[in-house]
Amino acid sequence: MSRRSADVAKRDAGYHAADMVKDGMIVGLGTGSTAYHAMVRLSARVREEEISVAGVPTSHQTAMRARELGIPLTTLDEHPGLDLAIDGADQVDPSLRLVKGRGAALTREKVVACAAGRLVIVADPGKVVQALSGVVPVEVIPFAATPIMQTLSRMGGAPRVREGKAKDGPVITDNGNFLIDCDFDVIPDPEGLEATLTAIPGVVECGLFCRYTGKTTLVVGEEGGCRVIEGKRA
Ligand code: 5RP
Numbered sequence: 276m277s278r279r280s281a282d283v284a285k286r287d288a289g290y291h292a293a294d295m296v297k298d299g300m301i302v303g304l305g306t307g308s309t310a311y312h313a314m315v316r317l318s319a320r321v322r323e324e325e326i327s328v329a330g331v332p333t334s335h336q337t338a339m340r341a342r343e344l345g346i347p348l349t350t351l352d353e354h355p356g357l358d359l360a361i362d363g364a365d366q367v368d369p370s371l372r373l374v375k376g377r378g379a380a381l382t383r384e385k386v387v388a389c390a391a392g393r394l395v396i397v398a399d400p401g402k403v404v405q406a407l408s409g410v411v412p413v414e415v416i417p418f419a420a421t422p423i424m425q426t427l428s429r430m431g432g433a434p435r436v437r438e439g440k441a442k443d444g445p446v447i448t449d450n451g452n453f454l455i456d457c458d459f460d461v462i463p464d465p466e467g468l469e470a471t472l473t474a475i476p477g478v479v480e481c482g483l484f485c486r487y488t489g490k491t492t493l494v495v496g497e498e499g500g501c502r503v504i505e506g507k508r509a
Contacts, residue, residue, distance in 0.1 A: 284399035284496030294342030305362025318344035374411030419477025
């Protein structure tokens with residue numbers, strides 16, 4: 276898929292998801308380029324007074340973009356339960372399990388996904404995979420980074436601290452932590468790996484999202500329209 280078609284697919288998926296939002300909803304706002312398209316469409320609907328909504332952003336970037344777009348913001352303190360969250364993903368498998376965290380926002384994204392009644396994942400077809408594999412981002416408190424790296428190496432994860440692109444040294448997440456990108460190659464048991472990773476002392480969260488499949492709707496932008504897949508409730 277060309278870069279342009281992927282961008283069009285992201286836009287179509289984002290717009291489709293934004294059109295699922297109803298008047299009065301409290302909406303989780305994901306991070307990344309596909310979630311941004313949803314925000315653009317949401318903002319147009321708010322501006323045209325078609326709906327009134329408030330959003331909980333999953334990152335500083337999303338909060339800044341929402342302010343620019345005129346989407347009213349709120350917090351989980353005000354609204355611990357969200358009607359719906361719209362977010363992107365790096366990979367999604369046939370059971371709607373996800374890998375997230377390219378944008379380093381995985382912890383807030385998971386908190387928001389957990390708080391939401393419905394999780395709408397927006398993606399281009401390149402994100403849809405038969406089996407999750409490769410890099411799983413792991414957010415860790417800096418104090419514990421070295422022992423966690425050792426543990427991840429013993430697990431066969433080929434860990435690397437994520438480095439900044441326009442900053443020397445490690446990426447610091449919105450929560451003040453480090454990110455370890457851990458390449459597991461194949462991931463035969465995503466639920467087991469998520470449980471193991473999040474049980475390591477000092478790990479804040481990992482980028483595997485296996486627990487929300489039952490409330491997930493996947494929207495994939497495709498030529499001729501969006502493909503919508505509903506997760507199976509347990
Ligand atoms: C950020 C994420 C993003 O949702 C994910 O990387 C997808 O991004 P994009 O829509 O730009 O491809 O998990 O932490």
